[in-house]
Amino acid sequence: MREFMQICGFWFVMSLLWCIETRASAAVLPPGDCPETCGNVNVPYPFGINDTSARIVNPRCAMNHFFMLTCNSTYNPPALYFGNIPVQNISVDEGTMSVTIDEAFDCYDKAGLTMNINRWMQLGDGPFRFSDTRNKLTAVGCDTLAFMTDAEGTFGSGCVSLCEENITLEDSCSGIGCCQTAVPRSLKTLNISIGSVDNHSLVLAFNPCGFAFLADQRTFNVSNFRLSDNPYSTKDYPTPDVVIEWVVREETCEKAQSRSNTSEYACGDNTNCTFSENGRGYRCLCREGFTGNPYLQQGCQDIDECKEPEKYPCEGSCKNTIGNYTCSCPLGMHGDGKTGCQGFRITTLATVLGALMLVSIIIFLIVIIWKKRRKEKNFLDNGGKLLKHQRVRIFTEAELAKATNNYVTSQLLGEGGFGSVYKGVLADNTQVAVKRPKDLDKTQLNEEFQHEIGFVSQVNHKNVVKILGLCLETTIPLLVYEFISNGSLYQHIHQRRSQILANWKNCLKIAAETALALDYLHSLANPPIIHGDVKSANILLDDDYTVKVADFGASVLISPGQSNMATKIQGTFGYLDPEYLMTSNLTEKSDVYSFGVVLVELLSGVKPNSSIVMRSGEKTNIIQKFLSSLENKKLSEILCFNATDEEMEEIGVFAELAKQCLSSSGVNRPTMKDVAEELGRLMKLHQSLWAQQNSEETENFLGGDSSSYLSIEIETTKMKQPDTLNMTTISFEYSADSV
Numbered sequence: 001m002r003e004f005m006q007i008c009g010f011w012f013v014m015s016l017l018w019c020i021e022t023r024a025s026a027a028v029l030p031p032g033d034c035p036e037t038c039g040n041v042n043v044p045y046p047f048g049i050n051d052t053s054a055r056i057v058n059p060r061c062a063m064n065h066f067f068m069l070t071c072n073s074t075y076n077p078p079a080l081y082f083g084n085i086p087v088q089n090i091s092v093d094e095g096t097m098s099v100t101i102d103e104a105f106d107c108y109d110k111a112g113l114t115m116n117i118n119r120w121m122q123l124g125d126g127p128f129r130f131s132d133t134r135n136k137l138t139a140v141g142c143d144t145l146a147f148m149t150d151a152e153g154t155f156g157s158g159c160v161s162l163c164e165e166n167i168t169l170e171d172s173c174s175g176i177g178c179c180q181t182a183v184p185r186s187l188k189t190l191n192i193s194i195g196s197v198d199n200h201s202l203v204l205a206f207n208p209c210g211f212a213f214l215a216d217q218r219t220f221n222v223s224n225f226r227l228s229d230n231p232y233s234t235k236d237y238p239t240p241d242v243v244i245e246w247v248v249r250e251e252t253c254e255k256a257q258s259r260s261n262t263s264e265y266a267c268g269d270n271t272n273c274t275f276s277e278n279g280r281g282y283r284c285l286c287r288e289g290f291t292g293n294p295y296l297q298q299g300c301q302d303i304d305e306c307k308e309p310e311k312y313p314c315e316g317s318c319k320n321t322i323g324n325y326t327c328s329c330p331l332g333m334h335g336d337g338k339t340g341c342q343g344f345r346i347t348t349l350a351t352v353l354g355a356l357m358l359v360s361i362i363i364f365l366i367v368i369i370w371k372k373r374r375k376e377k378n379f380l381d382n383g384g385k386l387l388k389h390q391r392v393r394i395f396t397e398a399e400l401a402k403a404t405n406n407y408v409t410s411q412l413l414g415e416g417g418f419g420s421v422y423k424g425v426l427a428d429n430t431q432v433a434v435k436r437p438k439d440l441d442k443t444q445l446n447e448e449f450q451h452e453i454g455f456v457s458q459v460n461h462k463n464v465v466k467i468l469g470l471c472l473e474t475t476i477p478l479l480v481y482e483f484i485s486n487g488s489l490y491q492h493i494h495q496r497r498s499q500i501l502a503n504w505k506n507c508l509k510i511a512a513e514t515a516l517a518l519d520y521l522h523s524l525a526n527p528p529i530i531h532g533d534v535k536s537a538n539i540l541l542d543d544d545y546t547v548k549v550a551d552f553g554a555s556v557l558i559s560p561g562q563s564n565m566a567t568k569i570q571g572t573f574g575y576l577d578p579e580y581l582m583t584s585n586l587t588e589k590s591d592v593y594s595f596g597v598v599l600v601e602l603l604s605g606v607k608p609n610s611s612i613v614m615r616s617g618e619k620t621n622i623i624q625k626f627l628s629s630l631e632n633k634k635l636s637e638i639l640c641f642n643a644t645d646e647e648m649e650e651i652g653v654f655a656e657l658a659k660q661c662l663s664s665s666g667v668n669r670p671t672m673k674d675v676a677e678e679l680g681r682l683m684k685l686h687q688s689l690w691a692q693q694n695s696e697e698t699e700n701f702l703g704g705d706s707s708s709y710l711s712i713e714i715e716t717t718k719m720k721q722p723d724t725l726n727m728t729t730i731s732f733e734y735s736a737d738s739v
C-alpha cells in the first residue's frame with residue numbers, strides 16, 4: 001500500500017489530475033502527500049491531518065471534513081485534536097478513536113464547596129458517537145454524586161459513591177469510593193455534573209475532592225486514583241481515555257452499496273460492510289484473509305498466512321491462496337492441516353509396520369517352537385524315551401504323511417472302530433501299512449502300554465506281521481507294519497472261493513503256521529503276549545501264501561482284570577472264548593479257543609458267527625454242528641473240500657485237536673505249544689505219506705528252509721493283488737477302557 005501511495009504520490013507531483021482520473025471509478029483515495037502521523041498517533045484514512053504548520057492542506061486527505069483532524073505541531077511531540085479534544089489513538093478495525101476529556105470535579109473545605117467544575121462535551125455534526133459499550137460514567141470519591149445528561153436534557157443518569165476512611169481503590173470500581181453507570185447509545189453530547197450529599201463534611205480529612213468522568217473500561221484503572229487527590233495541588237493521575245465510535249457514513253450498507261455512483265461507497269476491494277447501531281451508519285472491514293485499510297481502494301491485501309504460523313496454524317505444507325490458504329497434511333496423515341493432522345506420520349507408520357512385523361515373526365516362531373515342543377512332548381508321552389533304546393524304528397510324522405500321500409483315501413486299506421489303516425510307500429520303496437488309531441484317552445497310554453509296544457516291536461517270527469516302527473510325535477502313536485500282499489484267510493475262505501483252500505494240504509499248512517505264530521507269541525514273554533483276536537481275518541497270507549498273523553498288537557491294549565464287561569470285552573463275535581466272556585479274564589487259552597474256531601472255519605468254509613438251520617428246524621452254529629458231526633463220525637458232511645481216505649484220517653486227528661481247543665473250560669484246552677506240535681507232527685506225517693505216494697514228483701514240493709517243515713508248493717495260480725489288510729483290521733477295536 002505504501003508503495004502504491006508512493007508511486008501515486010510521485011505521479012501526483014507530476015499531475016494531480018491524472019491521479020484523480022485513475023481512481024475515478026473507485027472509492028475516493030487520499031493523495032500521496034497526506035501526512036499519516038501526528039506525533040506518535042497514527043492517522044489512517046478516512047482521517048486526515050490539518051497540520052497547523054502546513055501551508056496548504058489537501059481536503060482529500062480525509063474522507064470528508066468531519067474526519068479532518070488538527071495537528072498542532074508546535075507541541076513536542078505534536079498533538080492531535082478532534083475539534084478541541086485531544087486524540088490519543090485511532091483504530092480503523094474497530095472504528096474507534098480514543099480521546100481524553102478532562103474530568104469534572106468538586107472540592108470542599110471546612111467552609112463548604114470551594115470548587116465545582118462540570119464538563120460539557122459535544123462531538124459535532126460528524127458521524128461520531130460516544131461508545132456505549134466501552135465507556136462508563138465513573139465517579140471517584142467518598143461523598144460524590146455524578147450526574148450526566150445530553151445537551152438537550154432528554155435523558156439523565158448518575159451514580160453516588162460513599163465510603164469510610166482507609167478503604168482501598170485497588171479493585172475494580174465496585175461502589176465503594178468509586179461508582180459507575182452505563183452510557184446510552186447514540187450519544188453525541190454529554191453534560192457531566194458533580195456534587196456531594198454532605199459537602200464532604202464527614203470525609204474531608206481524607207477526601208477533599210470528588211471526580212466524575214467517562215472512562216474506557218479497557219484501560220481504566222481505579223487504583224491510579226487516590227481519595228486524597230486534589231487536581232489543584234498535584235495532578236499525578238492520568239486522565240482516563242474516552243472512546244468515540246465513528247462510521248464512515250450515516251446510512252445502511254445496502255443503501256451505500258446500491259448507489260449508482262460507486263465512488264460514493266467508502267469501502268475498497270475485498271471488504272465487507274458492517275452496520276453500527278451506535279453510529280447508525282456503516283463501516284468497512286477487510287474480508288477474512290485480507291488485511292489493510294478497507295477505506296482505501298486496494299487497501300485490503302491478501303494475507304500470506306503461511307508467514308504467520310502462530311495466527312494461521314498449519315501442521316502440513318502451507319500454501320497461500322488469495323484470501324485463504326491451503327494446508328495439506330504430510331503423506332500418511334489425514335485431516336485438515338489447519339486444525340491438526342490425524343493418523344500416522346510416515347515414520348510412525350513405518351514404526352508401527354515394523355512392530356507388527358516383529359510381532360508376527362515372534363508369533364510365528366512361538367508357533368513353530370510350540371509345534372516342535374508338542375511333537376517332542378507327544379514323543380515322550382508315547383514312550384519315546386523307552387523305545388529309543390529298543391530296536392523299533394521311530395518314524396516322523398512327516399515321513400508317514402509323505403509315505404501315505406497324506407492319508408489320501410485311495411491309500412485306505414481298511415477302516416474300523418479303532419481307526420484306519422493306510423497303505424504307504426516309504427522313501428526306500430518299502431511297502432508299509434500305517435495304522436492310525438482313532439482318538440484314545442490319552443491317559444490310557446501309560447507306561448505299561450509303552451513297555452508292551454516296545455516288546456511287541458521286537459517280535460520277529462516269519463509267521464507274524466512285523467511292526468516296522470512307530471510314530472510317537474502324534475498324540476496317539478501311529479503303528480507301521482510290514483505290508484502283506486495277498487489278503488487274509490477270511491477273504492480266501494469266504495470271499496474269493498480260493499482254490500488253495502480246496503486242498504487239505506494247504507489248510508493244514510496254514511493251520512500249522514498259524515499255530516506256530518501263536519505259540520511264538522505265547523512263549524516269547526512273561527506275561528505272555530496274548531493275541532486276543534485270533535480269527536481268519538487276522539491271518540494274512542503273503543505272496544507265497546505264508547501265514548502272517550496280524551494285529552497281535554491289539555492284545556497289549558487289553559489289560560487283565562478289568563471289570564466292566566461292556567466296554568472291555570474285545571475280540572470278534574464267533575471267535576470269542578466263552579470263558580473270557582464270563583470272567584473277562586483274557587488268557588493264552590482264549591487264543592487257543594479262537595484258534596479252534598479258525599480250524600473249524602478252515603474245514604467247513606463257514607463263517608463262525610453265521611447261524612445254521614438244522615433239518616430239525618433248530619438253529620445252531622458251525623461249532624455246534626462241527627462238534628455233533630465229529631461225535632457222529634460224520635465229519636465229511638461239513639468238509640468244504642474233498643479228501644482222500646488217508647487225508648480223512650489226518651482230518652480226524654485235526655478235528656479232534658480242534659475239539660480240544662474248543663473246550664468250554666480253558667484248563668481242558670491244550671496249550672498253543674501242544675497244538676503247534678500236534679499240527680507239526682500231522683504235517684510231517686502227511687508229507688511222508690504224500691512223498692511215498694508221489695515219489696516221482698519230488699521236485700514238485702519244495703524242501704524249503706531247513707527250519708520249517710511247512711514249505712509246500714502252492715499249486716494254485718497266483719491271484720490278483722488283493723486289497724490286503726481290509727478284513728484284518730475290522731475286528732480290532734480300541735476302546736478307552738481297554739487301553
Ligand SMILES: *[C@@H]1O[C@H](CO)[C@@H](O)[C@H](O)[C@H]1NC(C)=O
Pocket residue numbers: 050057058059065068
Ligand atoms: C485547516 O485548519 C485551518 C484553521 O483551523 C482552517 O482554516 C482550514 O480550512 C483547515 N483546512 C482544511 C482543509 O480543513
Ligand SMILES: *[C@@H]1O[C@H](CO)[C@@H](O)[C@H](O)[C@H]1NC(C)=O
Pocket residue numbers: 052072073074075
Ligand atoms: C497550538 O498550540 C499552541 C501552544 O499551546 C497554541 O498557542 C496555538 O494556538 C495552537 N494552535 C492551534 C491552531 O490550535
Ligand SMILES: *[C@@H]1O[C@H](CO)[C@@H](O)[C@H](O)[C@H]1NC(C)=O
Pocket residue numbers: 040041088089090091
Ligand atoms: C492505540 O491502540 C492500539 C490498539 O488499539 C494500541 O496497540 C496502541 O498502543 C495504541 N496507541 C496509543 C498511542 O495509545
Ligand SMILES: *[C@@H]1O[C@H](CO)[C@@H](O)[C@H](O)[C@H]1NC(C)=O
Pocket residue numbers: 111112113197198199
Ligand atoms: C454545602 O455548602 C453550601 C455552600 O458552600 C451550602 O449552601 C450548603 O448548605 C451546604 N450543604 C450542606 C448539606 O452542608
Ligand SMILES: *[C@@H]1O[C@H](CO)[C@@H](O)[C@H](O)[C@H]1NC(C)=O
Pocket residue numbers: 120149150151152153191
Ligand atoms: C449542558 O451544558 C451546556 C453548556 O454549559 C448548557 O448550555 C446546557 O444547557 C446544558 N444542558 C443541560 C441539560 O444541563
Ligand SMILES: *[C@@H]1O[C@H](CO)[C@@H](O)[C@H](O)[C@H]1NC(C)=O
Pocket residue numbers: 165166
Ligand atoms: C486510617 O489509617 C490511619 C493511619 O494509618 C489511622 O490513623 C486511622 O485511625 C485509620 N482510620 C480508621 C477509621 O481506621
Ligand SMILES: *[C@@H]1O[C@H](CO)[C@@H](O)[C@H](O)[C@H]1NC(C)=O
Pocket residue numbers: 221222223224
Ligand atoms: C492498575 O494500576 C496498578 C498500579 O497503578 C497496577 O498495580 C495494577 O496492576 C493495574 N491494574 C490493571 C488491571 O491493569
Ligand SMILES: *[C@@H]1O[C@H](CO)[C@@H](O)[C@H](O)[C@H]1NC(C)=O
Pocket residue numbers: 261262263264
Ligand atoms: C460520484 O460522487 C463523487 C463524490 O461524491 C463525485 O465527485 C462524482 O462527480 C460523482 N459522479 C457521478 C457520476 O455522479
Ligand SMILES: *[C@@H]1O[C@H](CO)[C@@H](O)[C@H](O)[C@H]1NC(C)=O
Pocket residue numbers: 271272273287288
Ligand atoms: C463478507 O462478505 C462476503 C460476501 O459479501 C460474505 O460471504 C462473508 O461472509 C462476509 N464476511 C463477514 C465477516 O461479514
Ligand SMILES: *[C@@H]1O[C@H](CO)[C@@H](O)[C@H](O)[C@H]1NC(C)=O
Pocket residue numbers: 287288289323324325326
Ligand atoms: C478458507 O478455506 C476454508 C477451507 O479450506 C474455508 O472453510 C474457509 O471459509 C475459507 N475462508 C475464506 C475467507 O474464504
